[in-house]
Amino acid sequence: MRAGLLFVLGLMLALPAAAADYVALPGGTFTSVLPADGKAAPAQVAPFRLRTELVTNGEFLAFVKKHPEWRRDKVASILADARYLTQWGSADALGDTALPRQPVTRVSWFAAQAYCESENARLPSWYEWEYAAAADATRRDARADPAWRESILGWYARPSNSALPDVGGIANVYGVRDINGLVWEWVDDFNALMVASDSRDQGDPDLLKFCGAGAISLQEKENYAVLMRIAMLSALKAANTTNNMGFRCAKSE
Numbered sequence: 001m002r003a004g005l006l007f008v009l010g011l012m013l014a015l016p017a018a019a020a021d022y023v024a025l026p027g028g029t030f031t032s033v034l035p036a037d038g039k040a041a042p043a044q045v046a047p048f049r050l051r052t053e054l055v056t057n058g059e060f061l062a063f064v065k066k067h068p069e070w071r072r073d074k075v076a077s078i079l080a081d082a083r084y085l086t087q088w089g090s091a092d093a094l095g096d097t098a099l100p101r102q103p104v105t106r107v108s109w110f111a112a113q114a115y116c117e118s119e120n121a122r123l124p125s126w127y128e129w130e131y132a133a134a135a136d137a138t139r140r141d142a143r144a145d146p147a148w149r150e151s152i153l154g155w156y157a158r159p160s161n162s163a164l165p166d167v168g169g170i171a172n173v174y175g176v177r178d179i180n181g182l183v184w185e186w187v188d189d190f191n192a193l194m195v196a197s198d199s200r201d202q203g204d205p206d207l208l209k210f211c212g213a214g215a216i217s218l219q220e221k222e223n224y225a226v227l228m229r230i231a232m233l234s235a236l237k238a239a240n241t242t243n244n245m246g247f248r249c250a251k252s253e
Helices: 002-014 057-066 109-118 126-133 146-156 224-234
Strands: 022-025 028-030 043-045 048-051 250-252
Touching: 022 126, 028 126, 043 126, 048 126, 057 109, 126 224, 146 224
Parallel strands: none
Antiparallel strands: 022 048, 028 043, 048 250
């Protein structure tokens, strides 16, 4: 009996990891806190697919084992800062405090993008993330509900040094889990969400390459939780890592 169980376990361990689940979001016209024209124009979100769950420690560990250049003891310093994956027990093991189903954090934008590419995906744009995050369990856009906004703001009151729960919370109407209330999330165009007045005055054509780059004024100011995310992302560089910055991936339709 014992030999049979060990044989079955060996077969299970030899199987490839299950593919991540992605769900389709329909896209459409969307009122963003970052108007498309910097004034009041709505954003246009094309149909896309989004990972239902955040990338976990266990998944990222499998990634760094397959791509050792992303181990914390081998990654180039220009791609990740000194805190990269330091919550793990070692460069190739989670240890006792980083659990497999917790969302991976202390990952740089570069590392997150590389992981998504390994799933033939990419990081979502800010508009895609904001579009998905506006939904609750029954509504595609719950942002006008004060109770919904307050429930999200409650997350910011929790200590950032407390242990993160496992992924797999209640899904929103699209089937996306934990997009609010668990960790901050990298987006592809994080470094173009805010524009300083001095850079706007330079007439730089590159400023309009990303969704938020031309935004001069913010809308939906009562949606404070979303504005806090913009402020957080705007303050980061691509190699930075934080205790509660994770990510999920997206795919174009």
